[in-house]
Amino acid sequence: MSQTIHNKFINNKRRVSLRVIALLHVIFAFLSTQAFAQGLDVQSGDVSNAKPTSQLSARAWLTKMSEAVRELNYHISFVVLKPGSEAQPYIWRHGISETGVEMEHLSMLNGPGQEVLRMGDQVSYFEPNVPAYSMRSDVINGPLPETLLSAPETLLGAYDFVLVGRNRISGRSAQQIRVVSTDGSRFGYVLWLDESTGLPLKLNMVDLKGHLLEQIQVTALQVTATPHEHFSRIETSKLPQVIEFNPNKSLEATWNLAFMPIGMEIVKRDRHRLPYTGQWVDYVMLSDGLVNVSVYLHEKNGAVADQDLLLRSESNTFLTRNHGSISVTVIGKVPAQTANAIASSITVANQ
Amino acid sequence: MTQEHENLSAFVDGESQDSSLISALNDNESLNAKWQRYHLIRHSLRKEMPEFADFDISEQVANAIESEPAILAPKKTWRDVPVVASVVPFIKQGGQLAIAASVAAAVVIGVQQMNQPVDVGPMNSTPATLPGIKGGLSPVSLEETRTVPRTDVMEQRKVVNSFLTDHRNQLRMKAESLHNQDEALNGQEKGSPDNGESNNPQ
Numbered sequence: 001m002s003q004t005i006h007n008k009f010i011n012n013k014r015r016v017s018l019r020v021i022a023l024l025h026v027i028f029a030f031l032s033t034q035a036f037a038q039g040l041d042v043q044s045g046d047v048s049n050a051k052p053t054s055q056l057s058a059r060a061w062l063t064k065m066s067e068a069v070r071e072l073n074y075h076i077s078f079v080v081l082k083p084g085s086e087a088q089p090y091i092w093r094h095g096i097s098e099t100g101v102e103m104e105h106l107s108m109l110n111g112p113g114q115e116v117l118r119m120g121d122q123v124s125y126f127e128p129n130v131p132a133y134s135m136r137s138d139v140i141n142g143p144l145p146e147t148l149l150s151a152p153e154t155l156l157g158a159y160d161f162v163l164v165g166r167n168r169i170s171g172r173s174a175q176q177i178r179v180v181s182t183d184g185s186r187f188g189y190v191l192w193l194d195e196s197t198g199l200p201l202k203l204n205m206v207d208l209k210g211h212l213l214e215q216i217q218v219t220a221l222q223v224t225a226t227p228h229e230h231f232s233r234i235e236t237s238k239l240p241q242v243i244e245f246n247p248n249k250s251l252e253a254t255w256n257l258a259f260m261p262i263g264m265e266i267v268k269r270d271r272h273r274l275p276y277t278g279q280w281v282d283y284v285m286l287s288d289g290l291v292n293v294s295v296y297l298h299e300k301n302g303a304v305a306d307q308d309l310l311l312r313s314e315s316n317t318f319l320t321r322n323h324g325s326i327s328v329t330v331i332g333k334v335p336a337q338t339a340n341a342i343a344s345s346i347t348v349a350n351q
Numbered sequence: 352m353t354q355e356h357e358n359l360s361a362f363v364d365g366e367s368q369d370s371s372l373i374s375a376l377n378d379n380e381s382l383n384a385k386w387q388r389y390h391l392i393r394h395s396l397r398k399e400m401p402e403f404a405d406f407d408i409s410e411q412v413a414n415a416i417e418s419e420p421a422i423l424a425p426k427k428t429w430r431d432v433p434v435v436a437s438v439v440p441f442i443k444q445g446g447q448l449a450i451a452a453s454v455a456a457a458v459v460i461g462v463q464q465m466n467q468p469v470d471v472g473p474m475n476s477t478p479a480t481l482p483g484i485k486g487g488l489s490p491v492s493l494e495e496t497r498t499v500p501r502t503d504v505m506e507q508r509k510v511v512n513s514f515l516t517d518h519r520n521q522l523r524m525k526a527e528s529l530h531n532q533d534e535a536l537n538g539q540e541k542g543s544p545d546n547g548e549s550n551n552p553q
Contacts, residue, residue: 164396294517
């Protein structure tokens with residue numbers, strides 16, 4: 001017995017001494033192994049002899065997902081994990097009414113609870129402490145990245161989609177897809193889709209080194225033929241009134257951004273007051289559809305220290321930089337380097 | 352041989368439960384090495400590589416076992432002196448009481464901390480500038496306290512909070528304004544949101 005164990009030790013040592021060569025072999029093994037070549041179906045999707053589900057390219061999988069998210073009747077429980085806060089459980093229901101209207105319901109299960117209900121293009125928010133109200137919108141602004149889920153094709157310019165392989169998530173077999181920004185200026189996403197329905201099972205937001213930032217994990221998934229009975233109990237006539245909200249008039253551009261990450265554009269520009277402090281700010285929102293970055297130009301706060309400020313709030317980067325008497329503040333879910341590049345690229349025209 | 356590779360690959364992926372492969376793995380050195388490499392490939396493909404890639408710890412464990420000194424008999428210590436042996440249990444008991452008391456204290460503190468109000472999530476903040484909505488805004492993530500004398504730090508927190516809250520409000524209103532633009536464009540190509548009220552400097 002001890003003799004065989006001893007032999008194994010010797011074998012182990014020999015193997016370790018060959019480790020460098022083995023590492024080189026990794027690449028060759030990788031290329032020569034047929035099974036892996038099939039799993040590596042990156043963006044091409046022309047493998048004809050594989051199983052039907054594994055034929056799809058990453059893009060085809062995302063199309064399947066967006067169709068499933070918009071067209072199926074489903075009932076999903078999921079948990080959101082963010083740094084610095086506790087796990088937040090949600091229920092997410094979706095259904096198509098008999099008249100073909102999309103119905104969506106998102107409910108937070110902990111604490112006093114928040115309910116968001118979308119009937120077609122009307123979103124109603126029911127929250128503690130404030131009267132319920134409705135807005136016109138196609139998407140619920142909540143924990144889910146709605147653009148990625150319902151219209152991933154709009155992100156093609158800014159992100160690459162890479163099919164990674166199969167895995168088991170929430171007790172179901174899943175396809176894993178990486179979403180990477182083309183210029184490496186934004187955080188990446190890893191998405192796991194249910195193989196049979198195409199619905200999302202898990203979503204990780206990872207930083208540039210691949211460390212986990214935020215996570216959405218589905219814990220239960222039900223797809224049904226008819227919408228959940230919850231929707232039949234809703235009396236649409238009793239929903240809160242829609243707030244018609246006039247966007248501020250557009251401003252003359254007195255300052256410009258020289259740098260924007262690929263795929264980002266200015267979606268909003270105005271001047272408004274901040275809550276709490278009432279300070280006036282020049283405001284610009286950059287968006288690539290998935291990530292939104294707020295850029296504020298404001299007078300330097302007298303009470304606040306003079307040095308630049310870099311904070312992290314959940315996965316938002318908060319950066320304030322001083323340019324003489326003017327400060328620039330950038331907030332968004334982007335790496336600090338990107339926020340800094342945006343902040344330092346500002347040029348003021350009228351000075 | 353290729354068949355064997357394919358079986359192994361399927362086994363690594365969890366697509367095959369061939370028990371004969373397990374014994375083959377034990378016996379066949381090259382297959383064993385391949386097993387490790389496949390997992391390595393799998394990890395690197397999924398970006399799950401550890402920062403310090405040390406792939407085989409079996410050798411280190413083996414070395415550690417080899418270099419371990421053999422223990423033949425327990426050493427005689429001062430605890431084995433008769434008088435000390437009878438005194439030590441008393442000290443031990445006292446220590447246990449102290450530990451129990453401190454655990455209880457920790458539990459009380461823990462319970463107090465656990466009962467803090469839950470931080471409600473991202474849907475919490477209400478647009479401040481929306482007409483028709485009354486009621487206060489709750490702090491986003493950094494908390495404000497009124498009893499503490501205002502210092503630069505407090506002032507800074509307030510400023511940071513105001514920016515973070517505004518950022519959240521803007522996100523929610525963005526969905527609305529994009530929707531209005533889509534309606535204004537009325538069937539034109541979707542996804543070019545800089546046509547409406549915003550000015551693109553380029």
